[in-house]
Amino acid sequence: MFTGASLAYGIPNVGTSLDAWFEMDYIVLWGFNPNVTRIPDAHYLWEAKWRGAKVVVIAPDYNPTAIHADLWIPIRPGTDSFLALSLVHVVLEENLYQEEFIREQTDLPFLVREDDGRLLRLADLRKGSRDDVFFCWDEASGKHAALPGSQGHFRKTLRLGTLRPALTGRWQVTGHDGRAIPVTTAFERVRAEAAKFAPERTQAHTGIHPEVVRRLAREYAAAHDPGLTIGFSLHKYAWGILACWGQALFCALTGHDVVDTEHQWSLGGIGPLSSPKPARFGSGFLGEWFAGKMWETFLRHYAGKAFAERSGIAPEELVRLAEHAREEKWFAHHGEPKVRLLFADNTFRRNKSSVHYRKAVLDATELLVNANVRMDSSAELADYVLPAASHYETWDIRGEVGYHRFANLAVPAPGLAPVGEAKTEWEICRLLAEHIAAAAKRRGIDRVADPEFTVTRGEAKEPVTRDLDTLADDFTLQGKLATDKDVVQWLLDNVPAFRPWKLTDAAERGFIVLGSEAGLTSPLYADRPYRSFEEQFYLKRPYPTLSGRQQFYVDHALYLRLGCACPTARAPLHPPKFPLAFYSPHTRWGIHSTWRTSKLMLRMQRGVPHVNLSRADAARRGIRDGDRVRVFNDVGAFYARAKILPALQPGTLMMDHAWEPHQFAGRAGMDTPVAGLLSPLELAGGWGHLRFGAEWDGNQLANESAVDVERA
Amino acid sequence: MSKRQLAMVMDLNKCIGCQTCTMACKTQWTNRNGRDYMYWNNVETQPGRGYPRDWRRAGGGFDDAGALTRGRVPDLARDYGAPFDLDYERALNADAGHAPPAFAAPPPLAPTAPPAYGPNWDEDQGAGDYPNAYYFYLPRICNHCSNPACLAACPRKAIYKREEDGIVLVDQSRCRGYQHCIEACPYKKVYFNPQFNRSEKCIFCYPRVEQGRAPACAHQCVGRIRFVGFLDDEDGPVFKLVTKWQAALPLHAEFGTRPNVYYVPPLSPPRLDAEGRPTGERRIPDAVLVERFGPRVPEVLALLEAERERKRRGERSELMDTLIAYRHAEMFKLDAAYYGAAKPKAARRVIPIVAERARPDGAPETEA
Numbered sequence A: 001m002f003t004g005a006s007l008a009y010g011i012p013n014v015g016t017s018l019d020a021w022f023e024m025d026y027i028v029l030w031g032f033n034p035n036v037t038r039i040p041d042a043h044y045l046w047e048a049k050w051r052g053a054k055v056v057v058i059a060p061d062y063n064p065t066a067i068h069a070d071l072w073i074p075i076r077p078g079t080d081s082f083l084a085l086s087l088v089h090v091v092l093e094e095n096l097y098q099e100e101f102i103r104e105q106t107d108l109p110f111l112v113r114e115d116d117g118r119l120l121r122l123a124d125l126r127k128g129s130r131d132d133v134f135f136c137w138d139e140a141s142g143k144h145a146a147l148p149g150s151q152g153h154f155r156k157t158l159r160l161g162t163l164r165p166a167l168t169g170r171w172q173v174t175g176h177d178g179r180a181i182p183v184t185t186a187f188e189r190v191r192a193e194a195a196k197f198a199p200e201r202t203q204a205h206t207g208i209h210p211e212v213v214r215r216l217a218r219e220y221a222a223a224h225d226p227g228l229t230i231g232f233s234l235h236k237y238a239w240g241i242l243a244c245w246g247q248a249l250f251c252a253l254t255g256h257d258v259v260d261t262e263h264q265w266s267l268g269g270i271g272p273l274s275s276p277k278p279a280r281f282g283s284g285f286l287g288e289w290f291a292g293k294m295w296e297t298f299l300r301h302y303a304g305k306a307f308a309e310r311s312g313i314a315p316e317e318l319v320r321l322a323e324h325a326r327e328e329k330w331f332a333h334h335g336e337p338k339v340r341l342l343f344a345d346n347t348f349r350r351n352k353s354s355v356h357y358r359k360a361v362l363d364a365t366e367l368l369v370n371a372n373v374r375m376d377s378s379a380e381l382a383d384y385v386l387p388a389a390s391h392y393e394t395w396d397i398r399g400e401v402g403y404h405r406f407a408n409l410a411v412p413a414p415g416l417a418p419v420g421e422a423k424t425e426w427e428i429c430r431l432l433a434e435h436i437a438a439a440a441k442r443r444g445i446d447r448v449a450d451p452e453f454t455v456t457r458g459e460a461k462e463p464v465t466r467d468l469d470t471l472a473d474d475f476t477l478q479g480k481l482a483t484d485k486d487v488v489q490w491l492l493d494n495v496p497a498f499r500p501w502k503l504t505d506a507a508e509r510g511f512i513v514l515g516s517e518a519g520l521t522s523p524l525y526a527d528r529p530y531r532s533f534e535e536q537f538y539l540k541r542p543y544p545t546l547s548g549r550q551q552f553y554v555d556h557a558l559y560l561r562l563g564c565a566c567p568t569a570r571a572p573l574h575p576p577k578f579p580l581a582f583y584s585p586h587t588r589w590g591i592h593s594t595w596r597t598s599k600l601m602l603r604m605q606r607g608v609p610h611v612n613l614s615r616a617d618a619a620r621r622g623i624r625d626g627d628r629v630r631v632f633n634d635v636g637a638f639y640a641r642a643k644i645l646p647a648l649q650p651g652t653l654m655m656d657h658a659w660e661p662h663q664f665a666g667r668a669g670m671d672t673p674v675a676g677l678l679s680p681l682e683l684a685g686g687w688g689h690l691r692f693g694a695e696w697d698g699n700q701l702a703n704e705s706a707v708d709v710e711r712a
Numbered sequence B: 001m002s003k004r005q006l007a008m009v010m011d012l013n014k015c016i017g018c019q020t021c022t023m024a025c026k027t028q029w030t031n032r033n034g035r036d037y038m039y040w041n042n043v044e045t046q047p048g049r050g051y052p053r054d055w056r057r058a059g060g061g062f063d064d065a066g067a068l069t070r071g072r073v074p075d076l077a078r079d080y081g082a083p084f085d086l087d088y089e090r091a092l093n094a095d096a097g098h099a100p101p102a103f104a105a106p107p108p109l110a111p112t113a114p115p116a117y118g119p120n121w122d123e124d125q126g127a128g129d130y131p132n133a134y135y136f137y138l139p140r141i142c143n144h145c146s147n148p149a150c151l152a153a154c155p156r157k158a159i160y161k162r163e164e165d166g167i168v169l170v171d172q173s174r175c176r177g178y179q180h181c182i183e184a185c186p187y188k189k190v191y192f193n194p195q196f197n198r199s200e201k202c203i204f205c206y207p208r209v210e211q212g213r214a215p216a217c218a219h220q221c222v223g224r225i226r227f228v229g230f231l232d233d234e235d236g237p238v239f240k241l242v243t244k245w246q247a248a249l250p251l252h253a254e255f256g257t258r259p260n261v262y263y264v265p266p267l268s269p270p271r272l273d274a275e276g277r278p279t280g281e282r283r284i285p286d287a288v289l290v291e292r293f294g295p296r297v298p299e300v301l302a303l304l305e306a307e308r309e310r311k312r313r314g315e316r317s318e319l320m321d322t323l324i325a326y327r328h329a330e331m332f333k334l335d336a337a338y339y340g341a342a343k344p345k346a347a348r349r350v351i352p353i354v355a356e357r358a359r360p361d362g363a364p365e366t367e368a
């Protein structure tokens, strides 16, 4: 999840459809390799380049996207927050920022208490009042004034009216107890923080020459329609959240749109497909940390002073923080299931500390069932594999995340017979539900109370019941949706984004053109690229944040404690005891592990997993291209073939992700030495828009482990 | 020399190395019947050994005096790479009937025989030293040369060049599998089919072309880098890029075969100095490109930069607009009607390259 974008905008996935590239005149791709990971849309970049756009790529390696760029800026892995803050630094220092834009669109004019660092709230001024109404210093009236648009303000607009919020200054306001509260602005705090990160100082971290940074900031600010797109790989570092938040701030200051993090379309209207009762929806990253006992690999790998010095928190404390986040219900966790049903999840491929995780989870699981189209590394561990019809044998709508305005319709060929006993996933679910319902009735457990959720009936609070006897009916609209085709028909009838497509037309073309309702925060217009926040920029609708504006000041107690109340920078956490920073970006040769073992794809590689070494690191260890090597650290080891890439930064080891563990000796996959790690900033919750759900959850941090490699 | 010549232009500044073209070709033509190892279309990272391995040094073509030279026939395992299957049986069914192989790990899922080489073996490797590493993608099909070395080398006159469009084909009914064509082709784009004992090669998707459709590799190219049309068609993109703007260059023209695939050479980001500052110098040394695309490379790169600068200033540039290709259909200028007129159906020689019924004696059955 793009947590840095969640901090700033209230939602993780924002930006433009990728055809917007074609219109831009300055394009920055940061930790993002679209020539490999956005194959269908990458052409817009190179066509934009022929239109005169300048393209800049920032990445540790000279990746396949960099080869066509006007400038490639090599950066040390995990130091992106330093570069982001340096860009902010330059924009502030050289007065390249757009005052009107940030006054209106961001929380930078918000008043911050100088005594405790918290935002000034209505409750500070009037006892017992709201804590989600905030203030600026109004230059027009010479006093503090509440800003409209925040979660607690009755006016839902960003319009400032007659207000003239100050960006800089120090004042005093009178608290509800009559005492004076010294205040300043979030802008002042941001500027003071950014002042620490002059490009001349961050060069030691990033390896980037200050002239390059200054020029980038200036050119971006001066461009007519620039864009900054980041890849998900940044959020696989502990401080990706800070990097992204800093990038958002940089974009806001320059007044140029927002940092692009792969916006997503809205599929509003699918609600009735799920049960009306609250779901036991758990936090992914935290749940897997607990399920896989990942604190064990974490403590082993990150023990020592370096971690505490760099993160501001001791390793043991981070573990306690994870537990605290669970106890506070900042992130939902419903315990470890005894029975696991896996659908469309290659969980034993995906999770880090793989061997450790696999053992912990299998030890705790009594029954593992997997519906799958193939025997992948999770299916082979299951007690039962339910053979599922493949992608091309079912009716389905394959939505694009948000890259372009088309959704593919999967239509099985007429007369196609299922292979063996294979069934569509919908049918598998429906049959399971029917059988569970029958068995529940038989055993007299048709309704069970779920103590984790309550409903209020009259005065009394009662637990929600799980109605096993009506399970199938509840999830099939009372039996109306028996097949995958019924569901696709229902979606076309009920999801506004798919209107006005009819099933016959969609099936004939094989795709749907999304309608204007597909836009999540702004409409998707038929004749131009989608941009997330047009409604906010032009119609002045609030953002889904606590402040109602782009948020660059978060006064969560944890953020205050860690000194991260506004965007800042932190050094990577790779333990110094192993020399190579290991990172695993998305591959050209699969969509995660899907197609990873396709023979046609493997023939385009080397047939077996390979790990990429820089020339210098290979030479130092006497490793030649094609040698069998062992990659190891104190968490685990795996074997692979070495491939030597001159494009790779010395001191790093890179491996395309998602090789199946069963492609490795001993089933020890490439994530075996990746330690469990959580970013402390992603463990905050219960604050404003930082509430667990689809917009706020954390990440497994795949790119922050250190390893060594040797010939094997 | 044919009356007219079809050609393809590939803009290497847009190629993303995705191999969609390779897969389009493979699944259409070469995934069966002795062709599995062949990649009529391949995309290789350059500088690199390419596919087949070291083809640039494998000989063939014509010498300065115009005499045909013989090269070598690449080796299946060492130079092409033997196409492997995966050993599912060993890896996944090792202890069928017993408990799932949780921790007592059976052998990994791997190729039945370890591959020694493959069509994309040196993907993304290139040359240079970090941070000044460099590479580019080079997609290659048969060049359908105007002076084909394969044709000249064939003692059976099995190889012919079509009058109407210059496509070079192997007549399967005449070929006896001597492989002189493979030796002679300096691009190593003719392949030997051991199952039928015949030579086979890229057919420029002539069954598609005759219906006015671009070859599969070009039509499916997601990078939108490939332009197809007749060299003499002044309204077509190929004429504009090759003749009018002279921005597309042949690959290894010195081989003497007069190839009909042209490349817009790649620009590249600047080298960085020791401090990490960009220099004014492109990171792919001109010499590397000149060696492949000839002496006009620097001139073409300068032209690209200049025309791009015009677009940046908001001026018109036919060259840039052509390379952008606002509409996909504009990238291809073919004409089904032309084929209908040029070649009455009855008189056509049908090339039985897709006829897969083997005669009892092992030779492929042919249709005349």
Ligand code: SF4
Residues within 6 Å of the ligand: B014, B015, B016, B017, B018, B019, B020, B021, B022, B043, B137, B139, B220, B221, B222, B223, B224, B225
């Ligand atoms: S499909 Fe096009 S962009 Fe992709 S590798 Fe082939 S030629 Fe290059």
